[in-house]
Amino acid sequence: MHELSIVLNIIDIAESEAVKAGAVAVKRIELDIGKLSTVEPMAFDFAWKQAVRSTMLEHAERVTNYVSGKGxxxxxxxxxxxxxxxxxCPACGSFLSEVIEGRELQVKSINIDS
Structure with missing residues (x-):
């Protein structure tokens, strides 16, 4: 379950930025996760609920935008x-393509409580 390590990295990023800004808590975090990023949504949700306990994100609203794949x-x-x-490819049937959208995995925004 690599989702746990992803969640832990997100928590580290959010807490680091919140501390820099002098915050006591994170109120809201918005994430972009590509549908082709290999993140399994149910495993991610489970890992999130467990990992945010006793962190600055424990009571934060999480908004997750799932970005569709495009090649x-x-x-x-x-x-x-x-x-x-x-x-x-729907036009020629080739399996040779490059992914141009859908592999995103990023913190889009963080709202803090100072």
């Missing part, structure tokens, strides 16, 4: 929606 076919150049990393 570009390296054979014909078609840009298309991707549900899986190896979805074929």
């Amino acid at each position: 570009r076919c390296t054979e014909c150049g078609t840009v298309f929606g991707m549900n899986e990393l190896y979805d074929p």
Whole structure:
């Protein structure tokens, strides 16, 4: 379950920024997680609930934006929606494509309580 290490890194980032700003707690955190990032949402939610206990994020509202996958076919150049990393191009059927959206895994914003 790599989701736990991801959650712990997010907590470290948020707490570090909150401390720099002189905060006592994080009120809200917004995350962008790409649907092609290999983060399993249920495992992420479970890890989050356990890991935020007794941290500055314990009572924070978490907003998670799941970013849809998008790829570009390296054979014909078609840009298309991707549900899986190896979805074929709908125009030519090629499995050779580059992911251009959907691998995001970032803290978009943090609101603090000072």
